[in-house]
Amino acid sequence: MARPLTIAGLLISLAWAAHARMQGPVSYRVITTDGVQALIVHASSGSTDIVTLDAVARLFGLLVRDDTRAGGVVVVSGNDRVILTAGQSTVSSGGRLVSLSGPVTRAGTTWLVPVDFLRALNRGIEVRRGSRVVVVAPATAPRVTARVERTSSGGRLVVTLDPGVATRVTREGPRVTIRAQATALDLEPLAGAPGDLVAGLRTDGPSLVVDLGSAVTNIRTEDTRDPTRVVIELVGTPAPVFDRPPGIQTVVIDPGHGGDEPGARSADGLLEKHLTLAVAQRVKALLEARLGLRVVLTRDEDTSVPSDRRAALANNNKADLFISLHANGSPSAALRGAQALGLDVSDYAGLDAGVRRQDAPALALPIAGGGTRVIDAVPWALAQLPMAAASSAFATTVVRRLSEAGVVMQTRAVDVAPLRVLVGAAMPAILIELGVLTNPEDARALTDPAHIERLADAIAIAVADVRLGAGGQ
Amino acid sequence: MNIMWRWLFAGLLAAALGVWLVTLVLPGWLADPQPASGVPTAVSGDATPLEARRITASLFYVSPGGDALVAVDREVVYAPSPAAQARRIVDAQLAAAPAGQISAIPEGAEVRAVFLTSRGEAFVDISQAIAVNHPGGSVHEALTVYAIVNALTVNLPDVTAVQILIDGREVDTLAGHIDLRHPLSRGLRWIAQYADRP
Structure with a gap:
């Protein structure tokens, strides 16, 4: 019976020792403009942490001299002299008395002082016991x-x-x-x-x-x-709400730029127009194979396609989704990450009203069984405006899937801009920036076939989410 | 008789001078320097500068993160009319960035003219270098466009929207992304201070 108890006691002792070793000694973080150093706590007593005077002297470059006749010690800090006496809770610093949170003590040859002794050094030192932080001016630590x-x-x-x-x-x-x-x-x-x-x-x-x-x-x-x-x-991730019933059939994918419009370029010469075509072809293959969708590309070779024709292709094919693929460029090499953008409708609101008044008044159409139905015709050139909310939801879904795939995203991962290619699309339409070609890390990733597959896969999964009608929620 | 003819000739000359003054010269002196409603006025680059006077304007450069603009106060030559001041501001925005700042404007881009209308719209005509030399990317393009749009809409209360023209013509985009077919209003969301606002 005694042996199991002995073993259990031994195990508990070992565990406790290991725990203590893992925790390490308690210390203060001493923050100076030169960096952060540790001041190890020798012992804690009530509301006071005790440190050795030697450790303080090493940290702050102090000179320490025993004063045997007075039974104390003298600390020289710059032009100031601080006089400590064993057993007393006050010290004399430059001729004025400073109270400490506990007495100065001596253990053999080692002098021990409460940590708030640092304040007596007249160096603009702030001691925060709660967080065990010491801030030495002019350093700041909010x-x-x-x-x-x-x-x-x-x-x-x-x-x-x-x-x-x-x-x-x-x-x-x-x-x-x-x-x-x-x-x-x-x-x-x-x-x-x-x-x-x-x-x-x-x-x-x-x-x-x-x-x-x-x-x-x-x-x-x-x-x-x-x-x-x-x-x-x-x-x-909000639950995207789509105006049309679930079950998409046709997706138009628009590889950005092409022909004599190369788009952005990486330092190694990777052109946006080639990248977008490669990703578009991969997304098309995935959507056709996995979801059985009809997928139309606005270009399948290196040709220039006007913006209006890209949106018109989607409208004429009665596409349920329009995805324009691009890669970004920035004057700062620091910018990196993918992004999904919808149309910023703010500058089109006035145009919409003007165009509707002039060119597209409400139309009365005959309906089966007699009578008419008045429809509010949307100008072809501004077809995206009623779709903005659905497009934003789609962009959010894409960003979520890209993030889950481990793709680095920009700070504003879902954003809007007055994007020319989207404004004429009469269905949820977004522009995906696959990465930033002017950023070395992104540019390197965008030449990696595994990364291309990751991007294409995430976009395909986002389309599958939309097909379910709830953005995968 | 001779004297009478001389008086008659002098009278006719005086009458002709008066007609010339009233019909041709006076309207020019009294004309409003601003255009009539909806009629744009162009300010060419050789407008007389008042070099001694300057205003402080916020000009826009690329943030260190590369996805927004930062406003930097700079001195711009004062001009006596809003249209001429608009020209000065766009000139300054297209000039080389000050030390430590990154310009969003492609190299070689120059202002050809700035037009203001009484509807608060500014038309900024820029040389084709702004499109030809543009390195691309929707972010870079947006920063280029909104550096110009914001330079005018932030500094001139009379300007509420800006349309960029290239070599005097309306264009679709600079580099394939931002719709330039109509005037764009101030884009605070492209300024770093406001960048994270919805």
């Missing part, structure tokens, strides 16, 4: 707290900075980085956040790194104009 709340459109991440500093929010795939104008950040651990919205939160120097959860497809940063707050809307 206190950061974060909370995640659910909303009807997904969720919201609210980050508070004390004191407030300028920040910039960027996104690369499932990771959002909030970079602050500070030396470092003092982050209060985030507890209880929904994992499908925020999978992780950590600091990296002056940046707060947020790993987005699987339910987040897009983010929007609110312009709070308040340096103490950063608010990020975490947009989930």
Whole structure:
């Protein structure tokens, strides 16, 4: 009976020792403009953390001299002398008394001081015991707290900075980085956040790194104009609503550019027109083979096709979806990631009203069984306007599928613009930017057949979602 | 008799001078420098500059992330009329970017003329280099277009929309993406400060 108990006790001891080793010693993060160093806590007592004077002296370059006659020690910090006496909770710093949270003690030859002794050094040192952080001026480390709340459109991440500093929010795939104008950040651990919205939160120097959860497809940063707050809307995947009944039959895929319009170009000479044709042909093959859909390409060779003819081909074929494939270019090599865009209708609203008045009044058409039905004719040139909401839903579905396939997405993964090729399409229509050819990493990926397959596969799955009528929800 | 003929001749000359003044010269002096409703006025590049006076205008350059514009305050030569000021602003926007900034405008693009209408629309006629030298990409194209659109709509209250012409002609797009067949209104969403707004 005794032997099992002994073994169990031994195992518990080993586990505890391993746990303690894994945890490592408790330490303060000392933040200076030169970097972050550790100040190891010798012992904790009540509301006081005790550190060795030697460790403090090494960290701050102090000179320590025993004063045997007074039973104390003298610390020289620049032009100041700090006098410590064993057993006393006050020290004399440059002639003024400074109270400490506990007494100065001596263990053999080692002097022990409460960590708030650092304040007596007159170096603009701030000690934060709660987060075990020491900030040495002129370094700055705002206190950061974060909370995640659910909303009807997904969720919201609210980050508070004390004191407030300028920040910039960027996104690369499932990771959002909030970079602050500070030396470092003092982050209060985030507890209880929904994992499908925020999978992780950590600091990296002056940046707060947020790993987005699987339910987040897009983010929007609110312009709070308040340096103490950063608010990020975490947009989930809405259930797309399509005006027409489920069950699509025809898809028109438009490989962007062609002929004497090469489009964007990578540093290695990859042309957008060739890339878009290759991906379009692959998507066509997948849709035909897997879903049995009728797929029409606006071009299947290296030829120039006017924008109007691309949309007209989709309209004339009574396509249920129109997908224009492109690859991006930017003056900054930093921009990377895929994107799905719909039509920005804001500049067309006035044109629509004007055109309807002049050219396309309401028409009265005869119906079977007698009588007439008045239809509000849509101008051919602005056929996309009534489809904008459905197109936006389709773009969201595509972005979700691309993200799930591991494709890096732009910060504004779903976006809108006054895109010429979409405005005349009379069905849900989007433009997919497959990546950014002026970014070296994207350009390299876009020459990789496996990546091309990944892109084509994700687009095909998104079309399958639409065919189900609920965007795969 | 001779004297009478001389007086008669002088009277006729004075009458002719008066008719010339009233019919040809005075309308020119009294004319409004702005065009009548809907009639555009062109301002050519050799309009007299008032070099001594300058205004501060927000011009737009590519953000470090490459997907938005950032506004940078720059001094632009003052001009006495909105149309001439519009020309100065577009000239400055198409000029080389200041140190540390990236221009969204392709090399070689030059302003040919700027027209304003009383409806608040500006027509900016640019040389074909803006299309021929454009490296492509919908983002780059949008930044090029909205750098010009925003330079006018943000700085000039009279301008609410801008249409870009190339070599005096209306065009579909610069590089295959952004619809230029009609005037575009201010695009705040392309400015980094507002970029993440829906």
